[in-house]
Amino acid sequence: MEQNIAEAVKIITSKMGSFQPDVGLILGSGLASLVDDVSDKISISYDALPGFPSHGAGAVTGHGTNLILGILGGQKVAILEGRKHYYEDGNPSAMRVPMEVLKQIGVSKLIVTNSAGSMDPDVAPANVMLINDHINYSGLNPLIGQSGDARFVDMSEAYSPKLRELMQRAAKENDISLSEGVYIWYSGPSFETPAEIRALRILGGDAVGMSTVPEVIIGRYLGLEITGLSCLTNMASGMSNTKLSHHQTKQVAAIGAKKIKTLLKSFLQKL
Ligand code: HPA
Numbered sequence: 001m002e003q004n005i006a007e008a009v010k011i012i013t014s015k016m017g018s019f020q021p022d023v024g025l026i027l028g029s030g031l032a033s034l035v036d037d038v039s040d041k042i043s044i045s046y047d048a049l050p051g052f053p054s055h056g057a058g059a060v061t062g063h064g065t066n067l068i069l070g071i072l073g074g075q076k077v078a079i080l081e082g083r084k085h086y087y088e089d090g091n092p093s094a095m096r097v098p099m100e101v102l103k104q105i106g107v108s109k110l111i112v113t114n115s116a117g118s119m120d121p122d123v124a125p126a127n128v129m130l131i132n133d134h135i136n137y138s139g140l141n142p143l144i145g146q147s148g149d150a151r152f153v154d155m156s157e158a159y160s161p162k163l164r165e166l167m168q169r170a171a172k173e174n175d176i177s178l179s180e181g182v183y184i185w186y187s188g189p190s191f192e193t194p195a196e197i198r199a200l201r202i203l204g205g206d207a208v209g210m211s212t213v214p215e216v217i218i219g220r221y222l223g224l225e226i227t228g229l230s231c232l233t234n235m236a237s238g239m240s241n242t243k244l245s246h247h248q249t250k251q252v253a254a255i256g257a258k259k260i261k262t263l264l265k266s267f268l269q270k271l
Pocket of ligand 1: 117118192233236249
């Protein structure tokens with residue numbers, strides 16, 4: 001791992017010159033269009049970066065595969081266009097190298113985005129939810145096997161209250177309705193059953209998805225300040241008559257992506 005990180009950092013710094021990103025951004029399913037508004041873009045394919053997710057057989061459609069550096073909302077950003085999920089090959093620390101690399105090239109704040117199912121009957125598909133906490137329903141942890149006391153990461157303010165307040169201000173100014181709630185990580189790749197969703201609602205979840213939690217754990221381990229947005233692409237299993245599919249996720253995410261774009265630009269301007 002250490003060697004991959006060092007090599008990837010070397011390749012990126014040789015391309016970015018004096019540019020130093022401050023904000024990292026991880027894009028979820030169907031949200032790749034968020035990079036359209038980035039200026040002064042430097043794009044580096046994951047294939048050129050050791051330890052980054054490959055374009056291989058398990059990769060998910062709807063995700064880009066580049067690291068993009070540039071300016072968005074007046075901030076220097078480093079965008080991971082796509083993520084690797086636990087369900088692709090059973091590795092909960094699949095995003096460890098890219099995230100370590102972001103930290104080493106200067107990133108101190110991280111915005112995570114995802115597509116998720118809404119478990120809140122009052123929040124319909126195509127809306128956006130600000131994540132205020134999570135439940136790691138998988139029982140997995142990307143830090144298992146890590147040595148040292150730093151592995152005992154405090155998760156009490158994993159989703160920065162300060163950044164949440166800025167995001168809510170951005171939402172208000174742009175007339176975007178932004179609910180707040182708890183994201184539950186369910187491993188996937190199959191969607192949940194209606195009985196599972198009934199159980200997850202009792203546990204206190206507002207949205208359910210197959211990503212993000214491992215990245216937030218790694219991010220807090222690295223000392224990053226984090227905020228997260230879920231694009232709600234469907235009512236969770238059993239809560240509507242719509243059949244769930246990845247095709248449907250991508251279609252609705254494209255609508256939510258427009259709101260997330262506006263929100264993020266306004267949020268970044270406030271940082
Ligand atoms: N469940 C899990 N992951 C998801 C969903 C869902 O309903 N929608 C989009 N990603």
